[in-house]
Amino acid sequence: MDISYILNELGEERSQYFNAVAPPIIQTSNFMFPDVETMRRMFPHEFELPIYTRGNNPTVEILRKKLAALEGSEDALVLASGSAAIATAVIANVNQGDHIVSVAKPYSWTTKLMQNFLPRFGVTTTFVDGTDVSQFENAIQPNTKVIYLESPNTFTFELQDLAAVAKLAKAHGIVTMIDNSYSTALYQKPVELGIDVVLYSASKYIGGHSDVVAGVICGTKEMMRKIFYSEYMTLGGIISPMNAWLMIRGLRTLPLRLERSARTAAEVVAYLENHPKVRRVYFPYSKTNPQLELAKRQMSGCGGLLTISLETDQIEVVDRFANSLKRFLLGVSWGGHESLAFPASSGYADGTAQPGDTGFNLIRLYIGLEEPEGLIADLKQALEHI
Template sequence: MLNPPVHRASTIIFKTVDAYRRRHDGFYDDVIYGLYGTETTFALARAVADLEGGYQSVITSSGSAAVALALAAFTSAGDHILVSDVVYGHTRRFCQEAMVQYGVEVTYFDPLIGGAIADLVRPNTRAIFMESPGSHTFEVSDVPAICAVARKHGIVTMIDNTWATPIYFRPIEHGVDVSIAAATKYMAGHSDVMLGAMTAGSEEIYQKLKDSAGRWGVSASPDDCYLVHRGLRTLPSRLRHHERTAKALIEWLQGQPEVLRILYPALESDPGHKIWKRDFDGASGLFGVVMKPMDDAAIDRFFNHFSVFLLGSSWGSYVSLAVPAAPPPVRLAGTPPLEGTLVRFHAGLEDPADLIADLERAFARLRSGAA
């Protein structure tokens, strides 16, 4: 058969008492209890690890769960972590609320800091968490430079790699210890699954991640694992289409007087383009647009009557999305705020001509003042 079947289970039966007594010997690699994974879960974990070039992956119930479990695996009360100032909003909230609640101190750093992150390292710094490109504003970090500092000080590095997926960026090959993905998005590709993945660069890292997921009782649905595994089959083809469509939309948007700036590292004019070109093999369909300031009425006119673009979160599927950044992204590490209204677009798999026609109507509404 081409695809592994769906194995659903809670109780696993053992043939002898001795096998039952020793069941936890297989905790990391075998099916011993449904909470820790079935054959379907492990099949997806191996597939993701192969794509990432990692030792092994742990599948979680969501991308947010993967972030939380990875951070929990390597920190305890009294520790200090460094977090990129451009992380996904839920990641920031988890760090500010849960991490702090459990006695972990958090320092946010400029995503463009590179090797200068050494100045922020403390004796109790245990982890560095990155997201590149950054959420909403798409800054590209010098991941190898940051990882070189981390290795020197024995610090674990993690990155949210959802935007690029391992098709376009393989963090472990650039020195990262844990590559995290919201498999909900591009890996699944159809807006009908919640799933996350943590991929370890070594056996030691993998065991800590697996322990964290097990101790926190986080489990992934075998049915969702099956769907994501199936989605991986078409991931490269879909990403190429997303990228082509994004570039077509960006080319059109650059000609609109209301557009002040496009946030997309594949553009030669983007500040992160040089590092993106060095480290990445492509760009996905998600990008930001800074438009001239719009009040609430203008935002309503622009967004409320799209016919192809949809309003919604969890990008990465076949549908195109357009949403205002509401609330605007929080920045604590000295990054100046964007001057204008930030809009996030996800280029789906529709015909680019249909999407551009939809944008033409939206800009016409914006200019006319008509609802």
């Protein structure tokens, strides 16, 4: 299906709402029935029909159709945050006594889900080096129900071989999940590589304007129905119609924003790779990435998110660099119109680190929609403070 059609036409039955070009925000909690018999007939079909906005809403339904088609999946569910989407999908596929194999160092709230929350209910997780498929194979137990991926991985962007892991999981009857927020469906197609469930923090590229928090689950209709009638409806982590509408708006320009961000990021990476005060650049398409061949094979493009390691072992120097940035805002998210910097040093509460710990010298940079010359000039002047 043509991407332009998906983003601008699919699911938009304009004749049903006064031929308006933009779909309406159906801002209602409740939907009425003409009679008791209709109500009785509709109750078992809330996955498809609007009864109560906690389950199905027409504005959200338009968004679901677009996201599923973009992903190449049969259906999608939209939730109030990326964390809600991840937790809902994982919880729906495990029971007490089950086991998860996860890539090491996933997103912080995913880590908390697996290390702190799920063990309270008898679900354990083994974290493995995702760059080696044999690590996943060796970690599988008879009670393993989920293999959780995040490729590229958070902060330093290591990759997993998605097709190889999917093949391994299918041989053992294990559900595979991936957080695909870094690439979006435009630059990586996990479903085509055999992954069962694809997850997003849609607050990032999909929303794209830093004005909405949302999450997405994509997969088969059977899987989405299973999640809908259990964890989705029970836990109630729904997105509001207004935020769904904002995401529909954001989708219109997704290819343009990704292309601009990626093009500028490539220029920034080229500059930073040759700077003497930058120890390393972490970026899937970097010429120094040992997994570059895999990145080119399973990703059709690389967005605007990268990390640099500064040539220093002092937290105060990292802080000084970050505080010197003028065009890059200091912030924790990414994927909007504005360029951002997130220094790892901000996670060291007292401003000190243990001997030998150099993790604080990492700074994640998100390249927004500004001109590359201005961003490079800003990085240049900040690096002079090292």
